[in-house]
Amino acid sequence: MLMPGRRNHPIRRTFFIIWVAALVGVRAASASAPFENPAIPDEGKLPLTAGFTDIDGAGGAGLVPWAIITGYGTEDSYGANAHYTLVSLSDFRLRSYGVAVGALDRVEASVTQDQFSATGTALSGLTVEQRIYGLKVRLTGDAVYDQDSWAPQTAVGVEYKRNSGISDVPGVVDPRQLGAVADSGSDFYLSATKVYLAQSLLLDVTLRYTNANELGLVGFGGDLRRDRSVRFESSVAYLLSRTVAVGAEYRDKPHNLSVDDERGAWDAFVAWTASRHVSVVAAFVSLGSILSPVTHDTSDQNGAYLSLQVGF
Amino acid sequence: MFCAGAPASPATLFDAMGGEPVLRTAVDRFAEIVVADDRINFTFAEADMGKFKELLFEQLCNISGGPCRYTGRDMRTAHAKLGINTAEFNALAEDLYIALGKAGVPYRLQNKLVARLAPMKRDIVKPPGAPGASFPAEPKTESQPPTP
Numbered sequence: 001m002l003m004p005g006r007r008n009h010p011i012r013r014t015f016f017i018i019w020v021a022a023l024v025g026v027r028a029a030s031a032s033a034p035f036e037n038p039a040i041p042d043e044g045k046l047p048l049t050a051g052f053t054d055i056d057g058a059g060g061a062g063l064v065p066w067a068i069i070t071g072y073g074t075e076d077s078y079g080a081n082a083h084y085t086l087v088s089l090s091d092f093r094l095r096s097y098g099v100a101v102g103a104l105d106r107v108e109a110s111v112t113q114d115q116f117s118a119t120g121t122a123l124s125g126l127t128v129e130q131r132i133y134g135l136k137v138r139l140t141g142d143a144v145y146d147q148d149s150w151a152p153q154t155a156v157g158v159e160y161k162r163n164s165g166i167s168d169v170p171g172v173v174d175p176r177q178l179g180a181v182a183d184s185g186s187d188f189y190l191s192a193t194k195v196y197l198a199q200s201l202l203l204d205v206t207l208r209y210t211n212a213n214e215l216g217l218v219g220f221g222g223d224l225r226r227d228r229s230v231r232f233e234s235s236v237a238y239l240l241s242r243t244v245a246v247g248a249e250y251r252d253k254p255h256n257l258s259v260d261d262e263r264g265a266w267d268a269f270v271a272w273t274a275s276r277h278v279s280v281v282a283a284f285v286s287l288g289s290i291l292s293p294v295t296h297d298t299s300d301q302n303g304a305y306l307s308l309q310v311g312f
Numbered sequence: 313m314f315c316a317g318a319p320a321s322p323a324t325l326f327d328a329m330g331g332e333p334v335l336r337t338a339v340d341r342f343a344e345i346v347v348a349d350d351r352i353n354f355t356f357a358e359a360d361m362g363k364f365k366e367l368l369f370e371q372l373c374n375i376s377g378g379p380c381r382y383t384g385r386d387m388r389t390a391h392a393k394l395g396i397n398t399a400e401f402n403a404l405a406e407d408l409y410i411a412l413g414k415a416g417v418p419y420r421l422q423n424k425l426v427a428r429l430a431p432m433k434r435d436i437v438k439p440p441g442a443p444g445a446s447f448p449a450e451p452k453t454e455s456q457p458p459t460p
Contacts (some may be wrong), residue, residue, distance in 0.1 A: 074402070240419070
């Protein structure tokens with residue numbers, strides 16, 4: 001069954017590929033030119049300090065965005081990357097791919113496509129598509145250099161999420177049929193991130209103003225709560241080496257729908273910067289129960305999170 | 313070096329890192345790495361590396377709580393004409409990490425040392441819009457012969 005929202009999906013996919021190929025091409029063509037040319041990315045950040053790609057496509061770790069602007073460009077330059085993320089849970093699977101650009105260490109823009117599918121339970125076969133457009137602006141501070149101050153780097157962000165509908169379940173085509181108020185919505189967040197270098201620690205606290213159900217995969221708002229509420233998220237990472245960090249995250253999620261006993265999500269991750277061009281995050285993740293009154297499976301949806309990021 | 317392996321924790325970061333011999337080794341490795349690093353070796357094009365190494369040792373020793381006095385110029389004066397940008401500052405920091413690693417300093421102690429150096433970015437990196445922001449400083453056009 002071809003849903004209206006999915007009709008030009010191959011074209012979108014092609015667009016992503018061309019876009020990424022163009023970025024890589026520019027980078028390769030410019031490699032031999034003098035590095036003072038501002039058109040050439042300076043790749044000037046230290047490994048690990050460029051962060052990774054979170055589950056919504058923003059610069060962060062796994063579940064939580066950081067105040068860090070994605071990519072290896074410093075305040076004089078820019079960076080960009082593409083990511084592919086796979087989250088394999090007991091009854092569900094999320095595949096996500098997208099691109100992100102960071103400019104002048106000030107602004108980050110990202111586009112991510114999610115494909116969420118049920119692999120078990122009564123919902124087996126269900127597929128949900130979601131597109132996420134993200135924008136983040138760094139406000140104050142510097143997470144890395146201001147080591148004589150406790151003050152973190154801060155950033156605000158917005159994520160506009162558009163759910164393209166549910167397919168492959170007879171009679172259900174839209175998250176609104178599960179009680180969601182809308183099939184699109186925006187999250188607003190404030191992140192504070194700091195590397196406490198003397199302790200080899202990175203701390204992040206994010207406050208998110210959201211009414212997304214299961215990250216937006218089950219729509220926005222619901223019969224229990226229609227409007228956004230402020231939710232707490234946090235990342236803690238210990239820097240093991242110049243290229244490897246281990247950490248844990250928590251992300252509270254609102255409980256808006258009576259058909260979904262939604263809970264907070266958490267993970268424990270290992271993040272590895274293989275080079276300034278390739279990063280990997282591997283995690284054990286728990287998203288809590290998902291749509292348990294529908295699936296009659298109240299167990300937590302636990303599993304593996306694997307994300308590959310390539311860029312500069 | 314008296315403290316290595318001793319159960320009592322060293323009083324200073326300088327001692328924890330292994331004192332003068334380890335820091336001297338780190339500075340030697342650092343000098344070798346930076347002159348081979350095309351991102352930043354232009355800043356050492358006219359430098360007296362012997363003097364540079366002595367001053368860097370003094371500075372690292374002093375800032376890590378060792379029994380040294382730094383006799384060089386302050387960071388702002390020393391870098392005023394170099395037009396160092398953030399990418400170059402970070403390249404230098406990366407090279408220092410590598411050098412400390414080669415000298416046997418554990419990563420968490422490398423971080424402790426760099427934490428004390430990081431705020432110097434404010435004095436070393438040109439302020440936005442300053443001369444040198446978009447044009448390379450004079451020494452950038454010169455090539456640096458490899459130093460043994």
